Amino acid sequence: MDANQFLIIDFDSTFVKGESLDILAQIVGKRHPDPETLENEIIALTSRGMDGSISFEDSIRTRLQLLSPRKEEIEELTEILKQEISDSFLRSKEFIEKHSGQIYIVSSGFKEFICPVVESFGIPSERVYANTFVFDYEGNAIGLDPSNPLAKDAGKIKVVERMNLPGKRYVVGDGFTDYEIRQAGLADLFFAFTENVSREKVNNLADHVVKSFEEVLELIPDSKNTSKGLKVLLLENVNPIAVELFRDAGYEVELLAGALDETELSEKIKGVHVLGIRSKTMVTKKVLENADKLLAIGAFCIGTNQINVPACQELGIAVFNAPYSNTRSVVELAIAEIILLMRNLPDSIFKMKSGIWNKSAKNSYEVRGKKLGIIGYGSIGSQLSILAEGLGMQVYYYDVLEKLALGNAVKCTSLNELLAISDVISLHVDGRASNKNLIRAEHFDKMKDGVIFVNLSRGHVVDIDALSENVKSGKVRGCAVDVFPTEPKTNQEPFESLLSSLPNTILTSHIGGSTLEAQINIANFVPNKIIEYMQTGSTANNVSLPEIQLPKISNAHRLVHIHENVPGMLAEVNQIFAKHKINVLGQYLKTNEKIGYMITSVDKAYGNEVIEDLKNIEGSIRLRVLY
Numbered sequence: 001m002d003a004n005q006f007l008i009i010d011f012d013s014t015f016v017k018g019e020s021l022d023i024l025a026q027i028v029g030k031r032h033p034d035p036e037t038l039e040n041e042i043i044a045l046t047s048r049g050m051d052g053s054i055s056f057e058d059s060i061r062t063r064l065q066l067l068s069p070r071k072e073e074i075e076e077l078t079e080i081l082k083q084e085i086s087d088s089f090l091r092s093k094e095f096i097e098k099h100s101g102q103i104y105i106v107s108s109g110f111k112e113f114i115c116p117v118v119e120s121f122g123i124p125s126e127r128v129y130a131n132t133f134v135f136d137y138e139g140n141a142i143g144l145d146p147s148n149p150l151a152k153d154a155g156k157i158k159v160v161e162r163m164n165l166p167g168k169r170y171v172v173g174d175g176f177t178d179y180e181i182r183q184a185g186l187a188d189l190f191f192a193f194t195e196n197v198s199r200e201k202v203n204n205l206a207d208h209v210v211k212s213f214e215e216v217l218e219l220i221p222d223s224k225n226t227s228k229g230l231k232v233l234l235l236e237n238v239n240p241i242a243v244e245l246f247r248d249a250g251y252e253v254e255l256l257a258g259a260l261d262e263t264e265l266s267e268k269i270k271g272v273h274v275l276g277i278r279s280k281t282m283v284t285k286k287v288l289e290n291a292d293k294l295l296a297i298g299a300f301c302i303g304t305n306q307i308n309v310p311a312c313q314e315l316g317i318a319v320f321n322a323p324y325s326n327t328r329s330v331v332e333l334a335i336a337e338i339i340l341l342m343r344n345l346p347d348s349i350f351k352m353k354s355g356i357w358n359k360s361a362k363n364s365y366e367v368r369g370k371k372l373g374i375i376g377y378g379s380i381g382s383q384l385s386i387l388a389e390g391l392g393m394q395v396y397y398y399d400v401l402e403k404l405a406l407g408n409a410v411k412c413t414s415l416n417e418l419l420a421i422s423d424v425i426s427l428h429v430d431g432r433a434s435n436k437n438l439i440r441a442e443h444f445d446k447m448k449d450g451v452i453f454v455n456l457s458r459g460h461v462v463d464i465d466a467l468s469e470n471v472k473s474g475k476v477r478g479c480a481v482d483v484f485p486t487e488p489k490t491n492q493e494p495f496e497s498l499l500s501s502l503p504n505t506i507l508t509s510h511i512g513g514s515t516l517e518a519q520i521n522i523a524n525f526v527p528n529k530i531i532e533y534m535q536t537g538s539t540a541n542n543v544s545l546p547e548i549q550l551p552k553i554s555n556a557h558r559l560v561h562i563h564e565n566v567p568g569m570l571a572e573v574n575q576i577f578a579k580h581k582i583n584v585l586g587q588y589l590k591t592n593e594k595i596g597y598m599i600t601s602v603d604k605a606y607g608n609e610v611i612e613d614l615k616n617i618e619g620s621i622r623l624r625v626l627y
C-alpha cells in the first residue's frame, strides 16, 4: 500500500468475528429474566440495521435501551472480542502494523471496546471513529453520545467526509452503512467482507466481495500505477498504438476521428486528465478554463502553436510533442514536390488524365544546380538541406537563430537576401503567432521571376491571396501547399481554397507528416513520455514546464509541487517537511521565468496535513501526489 491509499475498516463482523452488541446481549443475559428473548431481539435488530431494512439510528438506540450494559459487562465484552479477531486480520497483523498510519476504523460500535482491541494492531484511538457510551453514576450505560455523527443515520458518511483523506480510499465492511460511504462518492472501492457473515443485499452493491483481508490487499490497485481511473481523450485519429499504450497503462481512453472546435472541446475536456491532439485542435484559454482535471497534453506532431502553451504553464499543465518523429516524412515530401514542380508535372499529369498527350520540355527543368532557399533551418529545414545537396542543389538558408550550416549550405543574413537569390523557396519555420503572414505581397515582389514556392510549415505563415495573385501572374511558376489558414476538422468536411484552380499547383491535405512510419513513431513517443510524466513526474521533452529527468528512488514516496517562481519556495517547502518530521531523500527543482517545478522524494508516508500545508504556501499552483 502506498502513501496515497487509505483503508477504512468496519469493526463488527469484519475486524472481529461477531457483532459486539449480540455478544453483549449474551453477557447481559446472565442477569436478565428472559435471556433468550433478549438475545433474539438484539440479533434481529442488529441484522435489520445492518442490511438497511430499518434505520441505523433506530436499531442502535433500541438495542442500547434493551441492553443497558454495565461497565464491567463492557470490559468482559472487550476481553471476549480480543479473542474473536477475524482470522485473516490476525494473519495480516504485520501488514496492519506496518501501514497503520493509513488504516482507520469507522464503526457504529463503541470506542470503549473497539480501541483496546485494535490498538494491539498499532491502530491508535485517534484513528478509531466510533460511538461512545454515556454512563450513569452507577456505571450503567444509559445511552450514547448524541453529538457524535455515528449516533445518527448516515453517520459514517459524515465522518469520512470530515476525515478528508488525501488519496484513494477503500472501505472494507459487511454492512449497508459501509457501502453508503462509497455510494456518497467518498470511497474509491467498497469491499463486501464475507469472512464472518455474508449479506446478499450488501454483496450486490460491492465493487468486490471478499472472503478475507488478504483478498482485499490483493485487489487494492497498485497505486504506483497512477493511471487507474484517469481519462485520456485522443482526437484527430491518432494511431491506435497510442490507444493501446494508454490502455495497457490502465487509462480509460476515448478516441475521436476528427478535431473538435472550441465550444465542443470546452465541454468534452471536463474530467479529462490527458488530452491528445494533432495540429488542428485549438487548445485555447477557454478550453483550459474548462479543463478541471487536465494534467498533460500530448501534441501528436511537431508543432505546438495550436496550444496556448503560456496558459498551460501558468496552470501547471505539461505539454509534450514529438519533435523529430515526422521530420523525415516532411523532408521527403518537400523533395518530391520540388522535383514535380520543377518539371511542371502537376499540369502534365492533369492533361494526361484529361486525355491530352503533350510531349514537351517547355517549363521542365532538373533540380541539379538550382538554388534552394530554406526559410527556417531547424530539424526539417536542415535535413532538407542535406537531401537537396545530395540531389545537386545549392542550398541557402535563413533563420532567426544562429544555425550551423550543414554541408555546403550558405547562410543568408536576411530574408530579403534569400528571397532574391533562390530558384526554389521552401518554408520550414514554426507556427509562432509572430510568423503570421511572414511571406506576403512585398516578399513575393522580391523573389526571382518563375520561382517555385513550397509551404509545408503552417497555413497562416503565408498570405494566401498574395500567393494566389503571384501564381496567376506567373511570378511564381509553381507552388506546393500542404497547410492552410483554415483546414477542415474532419475528412467529411469540404475543402475550399483560392489556390485550387491555379496552374502547376500541388495542394495536399496537411499530410507532410502522414506516413505510417511517422505516425507509428509519434504514437509510441508521445504516450510513453506522458505515462512517464504521470508516474514519475519527469518532464523531459515537455514544452511548458521546466525539464527534469529523475533517477528512481526505491522505498520512497514522491510528490510534485508546481509554484510561481518567487524567492524562498524551496525553503518553505522544506520547512513543512521538517515540521512534520519527514526526511527528504531526493529533491529536484528547476525554474523558468514564470514557474518552479519541484519533485521531492521522502522517506515516509505523509498525511493530509502535509498536503494541505504544501498547497497553502502562497504561490502554489498545483500539488501532485505521485506515490
Ligand SMILES: NC(=O)C1=CN([C@@H]2O[C@H](COP(=O)(O)OP(=O)(O)OC[C@H]3O[C@@H](n4cnc5c(N)ncnc54)[C@H](O)[C@@H]3O)[C@@H](O)[C@H]2O)C=CC1
Residues within 6 Å of the ligand: 302, 303, 304, 323, 326, 327, 330, 375, 376, 377, 378, 379, 380, 381, 398, 399, 400, 401, 428, 429, 430, 431, 435, 438, 456, 457, 458, 482, 483, 510, 511, 512, 513, 514
Ligand atoms: N506539414 C506537416 O505535416 C508538418 C508541418 N510541420 C511544421 O514545420 C515546422 C518546423 O518543424 P521543425 O523544423 O521540426 O521545427 P524547428 O523548431 O526545429 O525549426 C523551426 C525553425 O524555424 C526558425 N524560425 C522561426 N521563425 C522564423 C522566422 N520568422 N524566420 C526565420 N526562421 C524562423 C526557428 O528559429 C527554427 O530554427 C513545425 O513547427 C510545424 O509547424 C512539422 C511537421 C509536419
Ligand SMILES: O=C(O)CCC(=O)C(=O)O
Residues within 6 Å of the ligand: 278, 279, 280, 300, 301, 302, 303, 304, 326, 510, 513, 514
Ligand atoms: O500530422 C499532423 O496531424 C500534423 C503534422 C504537423 O503539422 C506537425 O507535426 O506539426
